[in-house]
Amino acid sequence: MLRLTEIKLPLNHDENAINTAILHKLTLQPEQLHSVTVFKRGFDARKKSDIQLIYTLDIEVDNEAALLKKFAKDQHVKPAPDTSYKFVAKAPATLTERPIVIGLGPCGLFAGLLLAQMGFKPIILERGKEVRERTKDTFGFWRGKALNPESNVQYGEGGAGTFSDGKLYSQVKDPKHYGRKVMSEFVAAGAPDEIMYVSKPHIGTFKLVAMVEKMRANIIELGGEIRFSSRVDKLHIDNEQLTGLTLSNGEQLYSKHVVLAVGHSARDTFQMLFDQGVYVEAKPFSVGFRIEHEQSMIDECRFGPNAGNPILGAADYKLVHHCNNGRTVYSFCMCPGGTVVAAASEQGRVVTNGMSQYSRHERNANSAIVVGIDPERDYPGHPLAGIELQRQLEALAFKLGGENYHAPAQLIGDFLSGKPSTELGEVKPSYTPGITLTDLAQALPEFAVTALREAIPAFDRQIKGFAKADGLLTGVETRTSSPICIKRGADYQSVNIKGLYPAGEGAGYAGGILSAGIDGIKVAEALALAMLDADSAP
Numbered sequence: 095m096l097r098l099t100e101i102k103l104p105l106n107h108d109e110n111a112i113n114t115a116i117l118h119k120l121t122l123q124p125e126q127l128h129s130v131t132v133f134k135r136g137f138d139a140r141k142k143s144d145i146q147l148i149y150t151l152d153i154e155v156d157n158e159a160a161l162l163k164k165f166a167k168d169q170h171v172k173p174a175p176d177t178s179y180k181f182v183a184k185a186p187a188t189l190t191e192r193p194i195v196i197g198l199g200p201c202g203l204f205a206g207l208l209l210a211q212m213g214f215k216p217i218i219l220e221r222g223k224e225v226r227e228r229t230k231d232t233f234g235f236w237r238g239k240a241l242n243p244e245s246n247v248q249y250g251e252g253g254a255g256t257f258s259d260g261k262l263y264s265q266v267k268d269p270k271h272y273g274r275k276v277m278s279e280f281v282a283a284g285a286p287d288e289i290m291y292v293s294k295p296h297i298g299t300f301k302l303v304a305m306v307e308k309m310r311a312n313i314i315e316l317g318g319e320i321r322f323s324s325r326v327d328k329l330h331i332d333n334e335q336l337t338g339l340t341l342s343n344g345e346q347l348y349s350k351h352v353v354l355a356v357g358h359s360a361r362d363t364f365q366m367l368f369d370q371g372v373y374v375e376a377k378p379f380s381v382g383f384r385i386e387h388e389q390s391m392i393d394e395c396r397f398g399p400n401a402g403n404p405i406l407g408a409a410d411y412k413l414v415h416h417c418n419n420g421r422t423v424y425s426f427c428m429c430p431g432g433t434v435v436a437a438a439s440e441q442g443r444v445v446t447n448g449m450s451q452y453s454r455h456e457r458n459a460n461s462a463i464v465v466g467i468d469p470e471r472d473y474p475g476h477p478l479a480g481i482e483l484q485r486q487l488e489a490l491a492f493k494l495g496g497e498n499y500h501a502p503a504q505l506i507g508d509f510l511s512g513k514p515s516t517e518l519g520e521v522k523p524s525y526t527p528g529i530t531l532t533d534l535a536q537a538l539p540e541f542a543v544t545a546l547r548e549a550i551p552a553f554d555r556q557i558k559g560f561a562k563a564d565g566l567l568t569g570v571e572t573r574t575s576s577p578i579c580i581k582r583g584a585d586y587q588s589v590n591i592k593g594l595y596p597a598g599e600g601a602g603y604a605g606g607i608l609s610a611g612i613d614g615i616k617v618a619e620a621l622a623l624a625m626l627d628a629d630s631a632p
């Protein structure tokens with residue numbers, strides 16, 4: 095199999111154009127080309143009137159060796175690498191100990207799935223409910239019902255990314271192609287095939303819910319066990335070796351091999367880990383607001399006359415600005431054609447995030463516009479001080495919103511000119527249960543407000559209309575990533591507690607669904623090999 099890269103074709107090319115381009119590039123006759131698979135498809139939209147699709151193609155041809163020799167100097171004609179996944183271990187039938195996975199977000203899901211596929215019969219513990227029950231609680235909260243602190247956007251089967259845009263791309267280095275394993279498992283569970291090849295795949299909320307259920311069934315079929323409403327409240331540690339844990343109902347489980355994949359919002363669990371002496375460090379994260387514009391404006395700006403083309407879909411953006419006060423402002427978790435969602439997991443706090451459906455057909459585009467903060471400057475002195483800062487900002491947002499889980503919001507124009515908003519413009523807020531117009535400058539530290547006021551007009555120079563007066567800001571965005579890192583060593587185990595495998599976003603080793611899934615695979619492999627070692631020790 096050969097891999098051709100950088101095959102460029104016009105956006106609306108006909109169906110034969112790919113084959114024609116291959117034959118032309120390699121000077122082949124049609125009968126010499128046996129198969130073509132699209133491995134990746136991206137696009138270059140720098141010239142809006144002439145958007146190009148860029149393909150990476152895997153092909154089978156006559157006499158590959160001769161072609162490789164002929165094109166030896168061409169960086170875009172190479173042998174296709176083997177990206178298939180190979181298991182690193184297989185559990186012996188005699189193995190008696192069962193590994194435990196704490197948390198059933200993407201990280202725990204993939205750690206659990208891989209362990210099950212290798213025969214280790216994991217026990218997976220999730221504090222929240224199974225995904226259908228959780229959907230009722232979460233959507234109920236968005237419709238004005240009470241917040242369930244154990245079943246919400248952050249907690250429950252599928253983890254934080256379940257009610258999301260389901261973006262599946264990441265910038266992590268992936269030399270072992272674990273990302274392909276994540277994608278192929280998602281496709282097996284019902285994700286559209288295109289996620290295997292489009293450059294910025296996404297799934298959307300409703301598809302994710304069904305996929306998570308299928309993956310759960312698969313784990314159980316392979317001998318795994320999944321327990322919901324099972325919060326881990328205590329670790330058993332004997333001489334720096336983990337030996338088991340206690341659940342919220344008092345039940346005790348024993349294992350010397352435990353994946354800790356609790357996500358970035360498990361603040362009580364972080365406190366428990368700290369109190370029990372697990373080594374944790376404060377780490378940087380970001381704070382800011384969600385910004386909403388009409389999606390049509392973003393499409394027009396990115397794609398010009400090609401706006402609305404189904405291959406391009408709803409346009410996204412990625413923006414960064416380095417401010418005069420030394421801060422960096424950037425867009426994060428951009429959700430084209432989506433909605434801003436209430437993402438609180440604690441009573442009396444307001445937090446924003448974003449989600450969309452697969453179609454991305456909602457009227458507004460939203461993204462977090464956030465300012466980077468770090469422990470040295472902004473929350474020094476204690477490893478958990480970042481959590482305290484998050485809580486303060488979320489409680490302040492709750493107050494500014496009217497103490498009923500409505501989010502404080504302001505028109506962009508009013509925010510930039512420093513006056514409270516009293517009336518909405520053309521951009522209608524998508525956040526439910528509702529918003530309260532106010533002065534958002536009160537919602538964040540002064541340096542962050544100054545930075546945002548500088549960055550938004552700067553972004554307008556890249557996306558015309560970004561600083562549009564009636565665009566909307568909703569606050570606050572505080573959970574861009576974990577405020578702590580649960581340090582692990584090269585063996586993937588906690589640096590001071592053997593047998594504990596901190597993983598995923600909460601531990602500081604992932605940011606997003608794909609990277610959390612990849613980290614789950616890595617940790618499952620390390621844990622499986624360690625269990626085999628322990629099992630064969632004399």
Ligand code: FAD
Pocket residue numbers: 196197198199200201202203219220221222247248249250251252253254255256257258259260261262263324325326327355356357358359360363427435437447448449597598599600604605606607608610
């Ligand atoms: P989580 O998904 O947070 O899962 C952790 C799980 O552990 C939770 O289910 C929790 O209930 C459980 N848990 C916590 N404490 C305990 C305990 N003590 N005992 C038992 N269980 C426990 N990322 C993307 O890549 N693309 C997107 O489009 C995207 N959109 C998002 C939209 C929203 C609304 C949100 C909230 C997040 C979004 N993200 C997105 C981020 C993404 O969801 C996270 O990066 C990812 O879910 C992290 O995976 P994880 O498994 O490490 O942690």
